Amino acid sequence: MKNSLRTPYDGIVMAAPVTIPYARYSIESAQWWIGRALSALVARAGIKASDIDGLCVSSFTMGTDSGIGLTQHFGLCVRWLDTVPLGGASAIAALRKAARAVQAHDADIVACVAGDTNHVDSFRLTLENFSRFNQDAVYPYGAGGANASFALIARNYMRTYGVTREDVGRIAVAQRANALRNPHALMKTPLTLEQYLAARPISDPIHLFDCVMPCAGAEAFLVMRDETAASLGLPAARLLSTIERHNAFADDPMQVRGGWAMDVDELYAMAGVTPDDLDIVQTYDDYPVITMMQFEDLGFCNKGEGAAFVRQHDLTVDGDFPHNTSGGQLSAGQAGAAGAYLGLVEGLRQVLGEAGPTQVKDAKLGLASGFGMINYDRGLASGAVIFAGPAR
Amino acid sequence: MLQRCEACGAFAYPAREACPACLSGSLAFVDAPRRGALLAETTARVPSDVYFRERAPWRIGLVKLDCGPTMVAHLHADCVEGAPVVMSFQLDKSGQAVAFARPEGETPNMADDRQWREMTADPKFRRVLVTNGRSLIGQEAVAALKAAGAKTVFVGVAEPWRPFAGEQWLRGQQGVEVVTLDASDEKSVTDLAADIGGKVDILVNTTEYVRAGGVLDRRGTSVARDEIDQAYLGFINLAQAFGPAMRMRGADGVNSSAAWVNILSVHALANWPAFGAYSASQAACLSLSHCLRAELRPGGVKVLNLFTGPVDNEWFQTVPPPKVAPRAVAQAVVSGLRGGLEEMYVGDVAEEIRQRLAANPKALERELDK
Numbered sequence: 056m057k058n059s060l061r062t063p064y065d066g067i068v069m070a071a072p073v074t075i076p077y078a079r080y081s082i083e084s085a086q087w088w089i090g091r092a093l094s095a096l097v098a099r100a101g102i103k104a105s106d107i108d109g110l111c112v113s114s115f116t117m118g119t120d121s122g123i124g125l126t127q128h129f130g131l132c133v134r135w136l137d138t139v140p141l142g143g144a145s146a147i148a149a150l151r152k153a154a155r156a157v158q159a160h161d162a163d164i165v166a167c168v169a170g171d172t173n174h175v176d177s178f179r180l181t182l183e184n185f186s187r188f189n190q191d192a193v194y195p196y197g198a199g200g201a202n203a204s205f206a207l208i209a210r211n212y213m214r215t216y217g218v219t220r221e222d223v224g225r226i227a228v229a230q231r232a233n234a235l236r237n238p239h240a241l242m243k244t245p246l247t248l249e250q251y252l253a254a255r256p257i258s259d260p261i262h263l264f265d266c267v268m269p270c271a272g273a274e275a276f277l278v279m280r281d282e283t284a285a286s287l288g289l290p291a292a293r294l295l296s297t298i299e300r301h302n303a304f305a306d307d308p309m310q311v312r313g314g315w316a317m318d319v320d321e322l323y324a325m326a327g328v329t330p331d332d333l334d335i336v337q338t339y340d341d342y343p344v345i346t347m348m349q350f351e352d353l354g355f356c357n358k359g360e361g362a363a364f365v366r367q368h369d370l371t372v373d374g375d376f377p378h379n380t381s382g383g384q385l386s387a388g389q390a391g392a393a394g395a396y397l398g399l400v401e402g403l404r405q406v407l408g409e410a411g412p413t414q415v416k417d418a419k420l421g422l423a424s425g426f427g428m429i430n431y432d433r434g435l436a437s438g439a440v441i442f443a444g445p446a447r
Numbered sequence: 448m449l450q451r452c453e454a455c456g457a458f459a460y461p462a463r464e465a466c467p468a469c470l471s472g473s474l475a476f477v478d479a480p481r482r483g484a485l486l487a488e489t490t491a492r493v494p495s496d497v498y499f500r501e502r503a504p505w506r507i508g509l510v511k512l513d514c515g516p517t518m519v520a521h522l523h524a525d526c527v528e529g530a531p532v533v534m535s536f537q538l539d540k541s542g543q544a545v546a547f548a549r550p551e552g553e554t555p556n557m558a559d560d561r562q563w564r565e566m567t568a569d570p571k572f573r574r575v576l577v578t579n580g581r582s583l584i585g586q587e588a589v590a591a592l593k594a595a596g597a598k599t600v601f602v603g604v605a606e607p608w609r610p611f612a613g614e615q616w617l618r619g620q621q622g623v624e625v626v627t628l629d630a631s632d633e634k635s636v637t638d639l640a641a642d643i644g645g646k647v648d649i650l651v652n653t654t655e656y657v658r659a660g661g662v663l664d665r666r667g668t669s670v671a672r673d674e675i676d677q678a679y680l681g682f683i684n685l686a687q688a689f690g691p692a693m694r695m696r697g698a699d700g701v702n703s704s705a706a707w708v709n710i711l712s713v714h715a716l717a718n719w720p721a722f723g724a725y726s727a728s729q730a731a732c733l734s735l736s737h738c739l740r741a742e743l744r745p746g747g748v749k750v751l752n753l754f755t756g757p758v759d760n761e762w763f764q765t766v767p768p769p770k771v772a773p774r775a776v777a778q779a780v781v782s783g784l785r786g787g788l789e790e791m792y793v794g795d796v797a798e799e800i801r802q803r804l805a806a807n808p809k810a811l812e813r814e815l816d817k
Binding site: 192193197257432 | 460461462467486487488489490491492493494495496498499502503505507508509511517518519520521539541543545546
C-alpha cells in the first residue's frame with residue numbers, strides 16, 4: 056500500500072448523528088425538514104444553536120434558497136458556510152470540507168445537514184430540471200428518472216461480468232431484512248428473492264425492487280475537534296480518511312467502475328487499515344448493481360467478482376459482512392440529498408454504539424461511500440470515508 | 448450535425464461551450480460520421496414523463512459513435528446490441544431534435560417501425576388532402592403520395608364543372624377522392640372540413656397563384672389582392688378549418704394526424720422583383736407558417752415548408768431554365784414527410800438562394816434585381 060501525502064485528520068471527529076424519520080410525501084418544505092434536523096442536532100449535542108459556527112447544506116428542493124438564506128431563516132450566525140450540490144456524494148464532500156475547516160480553526164462546530172421534501176410532483180420536477188446535459192440529451196428520450204440511464208449501465212455491467220438478477224437481488228433482499236429492524240424505514244414488509252425476481256420490470260433489467268422510493272426526510276451530524284467534543288461530553292467518531300473524485304475514467308465507453316477505483320489505495324493507506332478490518336460498510340445504493348460495483352471498487356473483491364462476493368457473504372446486521380444496516384435507500388427511502396447522508400449517519404450511530412435495533416455487535420470501524428450526479432450517461436461523483444468509534 | 452473542435456478535431460456531444468479534450472472554445476457544428484455501435488439498450492416500461500408513459504414500452508440505448516462521443520438514442524426495433532447502427536437527428540413530436548439509431552442496411556418494412564413513425568410523418572397508411580388538383584404539382588403530389596402508400600388521397604378541385612388537363616386520370620385513380628374545394632372561399636373550405644376534417648392526417652397545401660410583375664408596372668391593387676386572397680387568405684381558411692381537428696388528432700393511433708405541408712416559392716425568403724408582388728404573398732405565407740407550426744406543435748403535428756425555384760409550368764413560361772419539374776416537388780413532399788422534416792429546398796435555384804442568403808443577404812438582394 057502506498058503512503059498518503061495528505062495531511063492526516065488528526066483529532067477531527069463527528070458527533071450527534073441524527074435522522075428525521077422519513078415520510079413518503081410531505082406538505083412541508085425542504086427548509087422545514089432542514090430546520091427539524093438542526094433542532095435535533097442541538098438537542099442531541101446539548102449545545103445552543105449559537106454554538107454552531109459552521110454550516111454545510113445539501114438539498115434539491117430548497118427552491119431559490121441556498122445556505123446563506125438559511126442562516127437568517129434559522130437564526131444562525133456562522134463564520135463558515137457552504138452549500139454542496141453533489142447529490143449522492145454530498146455527505147462525503149461536506150464532511151471533507153467541514154473537517155478541514157475545524158482542523159484549521161476556521162470554525163469550531165460545523166453542522167452538516169441534508170434535507171429534502173417530497174411533494175406529489177417534486178420528483179418529476181427535479182428530473183425535468185436536473186442538469187443541462189440531462190435536459191438536452193437524456194430527458195427527451197423518456198429516460199428521466201435515472202431508471203433508464205442506470206438500466207443501460209446495469210445491463211452492460213451484468214453482461215460484461217456475467218452477473219444475474221439473482222446476484223444483484225441478494226443485496227436488495229438483505230437490505231430489506233435490515234430495514235425490518237429499523238422502525239423508521241418506509242419499507243415494512245419482508246422481501247424474498249423470489250419476490251424480488253418476480254417484480255414488475257421498470258426499465259430492463261431494472262425491476263421494481265432495484266429502485267429507491269423518493270421521500271421526504273433529513274439527516275445531519277456535527278464535525279468538530281476532539282477537544283470540543285470532550286468539553287461537551289459528546290461521544291464522537293474519529294475521521295481516519297476520505298477520498299473524493301469527479302468524472303473519473305471518462306474514456307470508459309460505459310460505466311463499469313466509479314472514481315473509488317482510482318483512489319481506493321489512498322483511502323486505506325491514509326486510515327492505516329485494510330478492507331478486512333472494517334466492521335460495517337455503508338455503500339450508496341441508488342441501485343443494488345451500483346453497490347455491487349462499489350464492493351469491487353472499494354477493494355472487497357476484484358473487478359468482476361462482485362457477484363461471487365455477494366453470494367459468499369451475509370450482508371445483514373447479524374451477518375459476516377454487515378452492510379447498509381438501516382436498510383439503505385432501497386428499503387428506508389431516498390430523501391433526496393439526505394440519501395447521501397443516510398449511510399454515513401447510520402455508520403456513525405453504529406461505531407458510537409447508538410444504532411439501537413440495527414446495532415452490529417462490537418462495531419468499531421466503519422466505511423461509508425457516496426455516488427452521485429448522473430449528469431448524462433454515468434454517475435460523475437464518488438467518495439468514501441473511513442471512521443472509527445471511541446472503542447477503537 | 449455534431450460539434451467538432453476546430454483546434455484539436457475532437458467531436459463533442461451533448462452540446463457544450465468548451466472542448467472536453469483541449470478546452471478550446473471554438474466548437475462548430477459540422478456533419479459528423481453517422482456510424483456507431485449500440486453498447487446497451489433498455490426498454491422503459493414505466494417512464495415518468497407522460498408522453499412516454501402513454502407510449503411505453505419504449506426502447507432506448509447508448510450508442511458509441513465511431514467518431515468518439517456516446518449518445519443516448521431512440522432505437523429502431525431492428526437495432527441489436529453490439530451491432531453497428533446509423534445515427535440521425537430527428538424532430539420529435541415536440542419539435543426537439545433527438546438522436547435516433549437505425550440498423551446499418553435496410554431491414555424489411557423499416558419505415559413502419561413504431562418509434563420511427565413517432566419521429567416522422569410518413570404518408571404510408573395515412574389519409575392526405577391535396578388542396579389543389581388542377582395544378583401539375585397537385586396531380587404529381589397525388590401520384591407520389593399514392594405510390595408512397597397513402598390510404599386515401601382527397602384532392603380538392605375548385606369549380607369542378609370546369610374541365611382541366613389531367614382530370615380524367617385523377618378521377619380514375621383507386622383511393623383518390625376528388626372533392627370540391629376553393630381555398631380562397633371560406634364557405635367552400637368550411638363545408639369540406641365538415642365533411643372530411645376528421646379524416647385528414649396530412650394536408651398538402653398546393654395552392655398556386657403566380658402572376659408576374661412587381662409594384663410600379665401594375666395599375667391598382669386588384670392583382671395583388673387576388674394573390675393575397677388565393678395564397679395568404681386561402682392558407683388561413685384552410686388552417687382555420689382543418690388545423691384544430693388535426694391538432695386534436697396528433698396522437699390518434701397509427702393513422703394519427705401528422706403534418707401540414709406548404710409549397711412555397713423560395714422567393715418568400717428574398718424578393719425576386721420580376722415576380723415581386725407574388726414573392727411578397729409567399730413571404731406572408733412563410734411568416735404565417737411559422738405561426739401555424741407553433742400552434743400545431745402542442746398536438747405533435749409538424750409543419751413542413753418546401754421551398755422551390757420557378758416550376759416548369761405555364762406560369763413561369765417566360766423564365767429560362769433551370770426550373771423545377773412538378774414531379775420533383777411531389778417527390779420532395781414524400782421524402783420530407785418520411786424524414787419528418789420542417790424545411791426542404793427543391794431544385795438548384797432554391798438551393799442556391801438558401802446558400803447565398805446565408806452567405807451574404809445584401810448581395811443576394813442586389814443580384815435578384817436582374
